[in-house]
Amino acid sequence: MAILEVKNLYKCFGKTEVLKGINFSLEKGEVLAIIGSSGGGKTTLLRCLNFLETADKGKISVDGKVIFDGDEHKKISDEEIRKNRLHFGLVFQQFNLFPQYTALKNVTLAPNLLKVDTPENIDASARKLLDRVGLSDKVDNYPCELSGGQQQRVAIARALALNPDILCFDEPTSALDPELTGEVLRVIKDLKNHNSTMLIVTHEMEFAKKVADKVIFMADGIIEEMGTPSEVFDNPKSDKTKAFLNKSFEVF
Amino acid sequence: MFLDVTLNLLQNFLITLKLFGLTLLFSLPLGLIISFGSMSKFLPLKYIVKVFVWIIRGTPLMLQLIVFYFGPGLVVSMFEAEGVNNGFVDLMRTLNMADPLVTAVIAFVINYACYFSEIYRGGIESIQIGQYEAGYVLGMTKTQIFFKVVLLQVVKRIVPPMSNEIITLVKDTSLARTITVYEIIWAAQDYVRNDGLLWPLFYTGVFYLAFSGILTLLFGFVEKKLNFYRG
Ligand SMILES: Nc1ncnc2c1ncn2[C@@H]1O[C@H](COP(=O)(O)OP(=O)(O)OP(=O)(O)O)[C@@H](O)[C@H]1O
Ligand SMILES: [Mg+2]
Numbered sequence: 364m365a366i367l368e369v370k371n372l373y374k375c376f377g378k379t380e381v382l383k384g385i386n387f388s389l390e391k392g393e394v395l396a397i398i399g400s401s402g403g404g405k406t407t408l409l410r411c412l413n414f415l416e417t418a419d420k421g422k423i424s425v426d427g428k429v430i431f432d433g434d435e436h437k438k439i440s441d442e443e444i445r446k447n448r449l450h451f452g453l454v455f456q457q458f459n460l461f462p463q464y465t466a467l468k469n470v471t472l473a474p475n476l477l478k479v480d481t482p483e484n485i486d487a488s489a490r491k492l493l494d495r496v497g498l499s500d501k502v503d504n505y506p507c508e509l510s511g512g513q514q515q516r517v518a519i520a521r522a523l524a525l526n527p528d529i530l531c532f533d534e535p536t537s538a539l540d541p542e543l544t545g546e547v548l549r550v551i552k553d554l555k556n557h558n559s560t561m562l563i564v565t566h567e568m569e570f571a572k573k574v575a576d577k578v579i580f581m582a583d584g585i586i587e588e589m590g591t592p593s594e595v596f597d598n599p600k601s602d603k604t605k606a607f608l609n610k611s612f613e614v615f
Numbered sequence: 616m617f618l619d620v621t622l623n624l625l626q627n628f629l630i631t632l633k634l635f636g637l638t639l640l641f642s643l644p645l646g647l648i649i650s651f652g653s654m655s656k657f658l659p660l661k662y663i664v665k666v667f668v669w670i671i672r673g674t675p676l677m678l679q680l681i682v683f684y685f686g687p688g689l690v691v692s693m694f695e696a697e698g699v700n701n702g703f704v705d706l707m708r709t710l711n712m713a714d715p716l717v718t719a720v721i722a723f724v725i726n727y728a729c730y731f732s733e734i735y736r737g738g739i740e741s742i743q744i745g746q747y748e749a750g751y752v753l754g755m756t757k758t759q760i761f762f763k764v765v766l767l768q769v770v771k772r773i774v775p776p777m778s779n780e781i782i783t784l785v786k787d788t789s790l791a792r793t794i795t796v797y798e799i800i801w802a803a804q805d806y807v808r809n810d811g812l813l814w815p816l817f818y819t820g821v822f823y824l825a826f827s828g829i830l831t832l833l834f835g836f837v838e839k840k841l842n843f844y845r846g
Pocket of ligand 2: 405406407533
């Protein structure tokens with residue numbers, strides 16, 4: 364059974380329709396790359412999955428359980444939204460680390476507040492996570508003392524600390540200098556080798572091609588094309604996809 | 616003589632300090648409540664609070680003192696003439712009888728709470744939305760986000776404007792004498808009137824300077840403490 368299933372998702376802001384019927388599913392351990400031109404609705408899709416926005420219509424199910432149903436008009440309680448959110452982790456383009464806490468405390472804060480384990484165990488697993496993203500020597504540094512790439516790796520560790528079923532990335536390297544993107548992409552690749560289920564919005568085409576099991580091309584609120592990387596990148600069917608890929612690759 | 620004057624002025628400076636301390640004690644939390652009101656999504660509340668803050672910040676503190684001092688008496692005599700007697704009239708009667716220092720504290724608390732509320736609001740609104748969203752995505756509650764993520768960042772940002780306002784309060788306390796609160800400057804003026812001595816009046820400045828000097832050091836210390844991180 365698919366771990367994530369999104370059915371016919373709609374979202375508009377006032378009069379602008381941003382998502383116009385999004386359908387896709389994701390198997391456990393799969394990596395889905397979402398590409399597409401600016402304003403296509405990629406960020407909005409991730410934000411709907413994480414309940415930072417509420418979709419207008421459609422269904423979101425995780426592991427067969429419906430966690431959002433736009434047709435049910437009862438209001439979901441804050442408590443329930445928080446529980447549903449924990450299926451997902453989100454890594455932001457701008458990192459959004461908590462500046463007043465060290466790297467370690469950034470990772471342990473939420474698990475401690477949610478009391479998912481004893482403080483000692485939380486601390487130990489946070490150190491393990493920071494080690495995994497290559498920051499074992501930076502546990503006691505504050506975000507302002509870290510480079511952008513290091514900050515983003517802390518943010519990844521922070522998201523992993525709650526063991527989300529699906530980890531979402533919204534252009535995780537777009538705010539980074541080119542020489543720092545590599546270190547973040549390597550961490551994501553390593554996660555794939557550990558069978559993490561991931562949903563990655565990215566403009567790094569080469570990376571998407573190499574790491575993704577499935578690629579979605581989004582334009583104007585709909586999924587224009589979906590398939591394996593070789594299907595989407597090497598044999599795109601839709602004209603919009605072709606035009607987008609031509610533009611993306613002609614830079615090189 | 617010098618020692619006598621010093622002790623006497625010091626004693627009356629304690630009244631100044633009392634007014635200062637009580638004002639801070641009540642206006643700091645009240646300001647936070649007012650700032651929440653002025654940021655409320657419930658528009659009627661928001662606009663009532665905003666108009667209230669505008670009135671308080673837009674009129675002289677001296678005038679507010681006078682209103683709080685004479686207002687209740689006027690209201691009582693007005694209602695008594697009409698033969699009305701209810702809880703409100705009783706409240707006004709109590710206020711009318713109150714020690715002038717109490718009246719002064721009330722007026723100062725309201726005035727300063729409004730100024731503080733704007734500083735709080737500025738601080739809270741300066742926190743990027745991303746900080747809240749990061750908290751939400753990690754499953755935190757709104758309360759947890761406020762206390763564990765946002766609050767310290769707000770405090771760090773508002774310490775400089777708050778210290779400014781608080782040092783102004785030290786000196787504003789002298790306005791309380793308009794409603795017969797006997798404090799240090801008044802005591803010094805009595806030396807002019809009764810003994811023909813002018814210097815005690817100038818000497819009061821030393822007390823203010825010493826106290827605001829202590830506060831400046833204290834705020835400098837807090838600022839330094841909060842400098843363990845940037846951003
Ligand atoms: N809160 C909002 N209010 C109104 N309009 C919004 C809001 N958020 C997004 N939009 C609009 O929705 C559309 C899709 O935005 P979105 O951020 O999802 O695109 P995107 O695919 O992530 O683009 P990019 O590649 O530039 O990040 C845009 O036209 C945007 O202006
Ligand atoms: Mg985006």
